[in-house]
Amino acid sequence: MAERFQLTLNGAESAIEADPDTSLLYALRNDLQLKGTRFGCGSGRCGACFVLIDGHPAPACDTPLWSVAGKRITTVEGLGSPGALHPLQEAFLAEQAAQCGYCTSGVLISAAALLLENPSPTESEVRAALDRNLCRCGSHNRMVRAVLRAAAKTST
């Protein structure tokens, strides 16, 4: 049976009516029209659907709605907007750090979580922080450079 859930989504109070077992991924994509969080595997192993839950990256595909009631959710749309990009998004553009771009949202989420915790990471810390995100096009090194660029910019 559908229930009503309150959550803080990208900084705003948001309500959604759905079955408690609905995965957060489909609630975001289909009920709230936030398409930036993407389906990749359905079992939390690729990172394409990562969102921040109370500041920590987690796979939305594997997260039932009931478990996030009252929590703070940030999706890629909450990092920045086309007119006011997040420093990470600016750095990804500057480095042209993508090929197909399907994994990008999830990588940005992992990187944002890293920079919240560690504003000046080393290269190997960046790589370790992104190890739960799979990229198939081979854009890894560009994305790592972009994260380091954003870190350098925000920490100065």
Added chain:
Amino acid sequence: MNTVTDARLKRSGSLERNPRLSQWLRLERDGMVSVFSGKVEIGQGILTALAQIVAEELGISPARVRMIGADTSLSPDEGVTSGSLSIQDSGSALRRACAHARALLLTRAAERLGVSVDDLQVEDGAVRAAGRSTSFWECTDEALFDCDVREEVSPKSPRDYRIVGIAGRRSDLPDKIAGLPRFIQDMALPRMLHGRVVRPPNGFLELASLDDTKAKSIAGVVAIVRNGAFVGVLAEREDAAIAAQRALRSAASWKEAAALPRDIHAWLKERAIDHRIISEKNDADAKSREAQTLAASYSKPYISHASIGPSCALAQYQGDELIVWSHSQGIFNLRRDLSLALGMPEEAIIVRHAEGAGCYGHNGADDVALDAALLTRAAGSRPVRVQWMRDDEFCWSPCGPAMALELRASLDAGGNVVSWQHDLWSNGHSSRPGRSDSPALLAAWHMAEPHERPSAINMPLPAGAADRNAIPLYDFPNQRVVNHYVREMPVRTSALRSLGAYANVFAIESFMDELAQAAGVDPIAFRLRHLRDPRARAVLEAAAGRANWNGWTAREGSGHGVGFAKYKNLGAYCAVVAEVEVDREVRAKRLFIAVDVGLVINPDGVRNQIEGGAIQSASWTLKEQLKLGERGVAVLGWEDYPILTFSEVPAVEIELIDHPELPSAGAGEGAQGPTAAAIANAVENALGVRVRDLPLTPERIVAAIERQ
């Protein structure tokens, strides 16, 4: 007259099939230029590069170029976006079309302003002369481009290029980096239903029984569609469709398919039905100098495309017309096979391309389009969206074929190769739509009135398919290369990035190192000794220079190695030096790559494609093999199919050797073969052990050490 035929033969790229200027370009009232290319964006950045060519030839800002997504009702038919041919096919057609268009526009402008063309000052489509002005857009009417492209109009000289050759920024990335809905997976149409198809995770013959009671009881399930062994579900919500798919799957039983061969490489060698000598050279004198003979067998497993985003399609009936949205690489071929499978005339189907997740060859995009089309028959006029689940993608999309290879060569007393033999065994490397009398679409083989599954075929040489790059670029006096074709197809195979080139170059370049060792010669010096082509020599020398090959100091557990190829023996020249460390497993640390693609349209695009290709190849080479169960592919998720992670990818350095005076070759597939060989050669250099069976997993390496 002969001249007519000659002129036709000279048609550039896709102008051969699409000669009308109006098929390629339209000037719009808003000051933009709409460009119709039949090539599609698959994550490689092609639309950005094509827009640069258009802007360059028309002499306008790239911001004025609007690339229109391919659509069978609008676009020129340019076949399939594959084979690293888009710059060649579409780029050269657009270059000629735009040169002609500019000439027509300038003539019109000169007439309007009452001056000669030579007196015009033209900037970004604005035209001035004698104190008066007009523009390309004012000079256009519908009739102007209603003509064949005149190739006599010379395009710009590369010396005058200002837009081609610069690192233009990808036009699609701002949306993708901002997380905006841009992919087909993100499309949502009004009143859309969600569909899923029910397939078991292994091969099957036909549906034995199906109990749909539980699936029907799930709230929001609209229809359960059954057509022979094709079973699908439609629901109001995506999660309901998935729940119903699971319920149906656990309540269905299938008759099992035949057991798969246990040793696929031995099986391939037994089952070949066609043995084609694709290259033969004989020189008795040289043969008489044979002093030492080496032989080795190599193999490559089935490899998955493994895109991060599973395949997706939308379909909707609008009256009698079926509209299909697809990330297919060949929308016209897909339309043809949809028409065969659905028994509808082609004219009643429109296929519109929408961008998908990364595409590395013939994946599930075409199949899921038929899935959506079949399900939409139960949806009335409502649109249907179908996305495959991860296990659908691994188990049911075509994969890159397994291959077995045997090489044999003889050296003379001076350590020169005097004879060379290369035998390869493989299924065909293409089972794409549009090439057979029967539809090459998965669901078509499972319907109540099933269509026959076409066998995978090989495209002819010189590009080739299984035998792509099997003919060595080295100068050997005696040479015999044989392609042993296996038609029977236990696992569904089709085109995966670089096709047979990956395995052939891996084998050739591994064997070149084995021969160099037998001859006691440095691997790069040994290659150069047998290589006359100056562009080939240049990339080898550049990669060696970048890597400081001669300054290498041997360290315990470290090794370096080289690999080289000219893709398809027609395209990009690429040499790779790999540095690896080996302890429990192989770590590719660094790749130094030199590449020559002729005229570079977008250097950042080339670098991105070469680096991406090299990293993907490193992943194939170190980790990837599609696990087979008794009766089919047994990969349910990433846990069964690991790929290289952020911490594991090598650093990559690329040197681009620009040749503006030479035609452009594609970059997307140039690095795959050389990277594999460079890594394998580096592993041998580190351990003194040769691993000839891919992937180079710890188990393989241990086995090779034990064999020694």
